[in-house]
Amino acid sequence: MDNTNENRGDILIVDDILENLQLLFTMLTEQGYEVRRVLSGKQALNVVRVEPPDLILLDIKMPELDGYQVCKRLKADPITQNIPVIFLSALNDTFDKVKAFEVGGVDYISKPFQLQEVIVRIENQLNLLRMQQKLEKKNAELELLNQELEAFSYTVSHDLRTHLTVVNNIIYLLNQKYSQELSDTVQNYINFLEEESDRLGEIIEDLWRLSESKSKYLDMVLDSFNLSEVVRKIVNRFNIESEVKPKEFIIEPDVYVMGDQGLIKIALENLLDNAHKFTAKREQARVEFGQLQQDDQNVYFVKDNGVGFDSKKAENLFTPFFRLHQEQEFSGTGIGLATVKRIIERHNGKIWYETEINQGTTFYFTFGESDCHTPF
Ligand SMILES: Nc1ncnc2c1ncn2[C@@H]1O[C@H](COP(=O)(O)OP(=O)(O)O)[C@@H](O)[C@H]1O
Ligand SMILES: [Mg+2]
Structure with missing residues (x-):
């Protein structure tokens, strides 16, 4: 060249x-x-x-x-x-x-x-080789960066958590011990602090889960367990939270899967939390969990009849911090689906969705080959 x-x-x-x-x-x-x-x-x-x-x-x-x-x-x-x-x-x-x-x-x-032909054929191969070597080097660099980033977000979210606990303790003290001495204005400021601190806590918690879902600090423990039960427990929590409108939860019983129960629980929490959140404004909200067969594979789904979203704008749906709804309308951090995707992929599974604005959304997922249909 x-x-x-x-x-x-x-x-x-x-x-x-x-x-x-x-x-x-x-x-x-x-x-x-x-x-x-x-x-x-x-x-x-x-x-x-x-x-x-x-x-x-x-x-x-x-x-x-x-x-x-x-x-x-x-x-x-x-x-x-x-x-x-x-x-x-x-x-x-x-x-x-x-x-x-x-x-x-x-x-x-x-x-x-023929000199020219020989050179061209040799150069073709050498160029390919050089490109391949460059790619391999870039890949190795990327992998390293990724690992560093992973360790970084784990450490940062862990440290932030510790500091936030201190802040929360002080807020608690102010509220408990000094509330009589505080003027209304100061009390208002403290309430504001408390709200902001909750929000920070939410982001840190989500970030921590995201890094935990991939981190090397956590080894997967594979087990066969009843996913329907996990779903039922999560959903019960939603019902306990003061629910203004009644919500219908349909859970197919005894759906057994093979995987890391802790991680899969985090994934389902995120999916169900979304289904719950994005149906909040429905008169007759319905959230469904179940499984179906597709191409000889078990496919699980979480389906809602909520607000849906524009799938044309959703290329980055599974990227951290990506959101399609405004904070004022539906609160959140945008980290949930990124976490879900990682967890599913750690199980060699896939995740995809169907959605229609104002009709609802269904997330489908699989758990790769390790999946099993019935309990041991
Ligand atoms: N069930 C759903 N119905 C409608 N939109 C959804 C649903 N699940 C996810 N989304 C969209 O995807 C975005 C990302 O979801 P997620 O990562 O869980 O973040 P968060 O829930 O914190 O906003 C949401 O902000 C929302 O715009
Ligand atoms: Mg979410």
């Missing part, structure tokens, strides 16, 4: 015919490649393991080990399997293209060699 005489790539040529070797060697050296040559497949296999080249030009017709066999061995060895192999074939060789690709070759060049 650049026209300086820097090393453009390290190439190994394998051919039992000295003339061919010499021809390619001169051609490629002049182009700025670093070129090594060997006369047999056996030699090639030795050289390659000691110092892997960026690319191999491999003759097919050779005594002892032919090109196909050499390639097969290269692809079977983890050290050498990612080195691209371009086959060299003569016109009168019986060259089997299908076999060449089957054994792991990426391209071939026919004799007599």
Whole structure:
């Protein structure tokens, strides 16, 4: 790509015919490649393991080990399997293209060699290799960043929690012990503080759950359990909270699943909390939990007849802090569905939804292969 005489790539040529070797060697050296040559497949296999080249030009017709066999061995060895192999074939060789690709070759060049063609084919492969290496490096960096971020949000939410407890204790003290001494204005300020502190607490709690749902600090414990019971307990809590309008909860009984009960409970809490929240303004609110069969798989769902949302605007629905409703209308932090998705994915499951504005929303989810239908 650049026209300086820097090393453009390290190439190994394998051919039992000295003339061919010499021809390619001169051609490629002049182009700025670093070129090594060997006369047999056996030699090639030795050289390659000691110092892997960026690319191999491999003759097919050779005594002892032919090109196909050499390639097969290269692809079977983890050290050498990612080195691209371009086959060299003569016109009168019986060259089997299908076999060449089957054994792991990426391209071939026919004799007599045309300089331009040889260069283009080599550069194609080297570019691919460079891109792949860049991607791998980026992926590794991303993975590291992700881990750091995970540890960071865990620590931060944990620390914030501790500090917030102190703030809450002081508010409590002020309310309990000093309320007589406080003017109305100060009391109002304290009430305001209390509300804000509750809100902060909610965000911290959600963040903490989000990081907990992925963190390495928590090992999953797989168990078969009755998810309907978990749902029933969560829903009972909603009913105890002073409910102005009656709400209908339909729970399919004895739906057993396999997974980490603690995590799955968090997921269901979030889904049911949403269903509960977004049906709050319905005259006849209904929330349903159940399971169905789809493509031989158990699919679970939480369905509501609430306000729904515009699915066209919901690409980022499962991203932390993403919300489609205004805080004034429906309070929340936007962390719930991100947490749910992580939990489902940690179980090798999937989550998706159907929704219609003013009709309602259904979230569907699966639990991957570890899922089981009946209790042990
Ligand atoms: N059952 C539902 N009905 C309507 N909208 C929903 C429902 N569940 C989630 N949403 C939309 O997705 C957003 C993100 O949900 P979530 O992550 O749980 O955040 P939060 O509940 O804190 O707002 C919500 O703010 C809402 O706009
Ligand atoms: Mg929510």
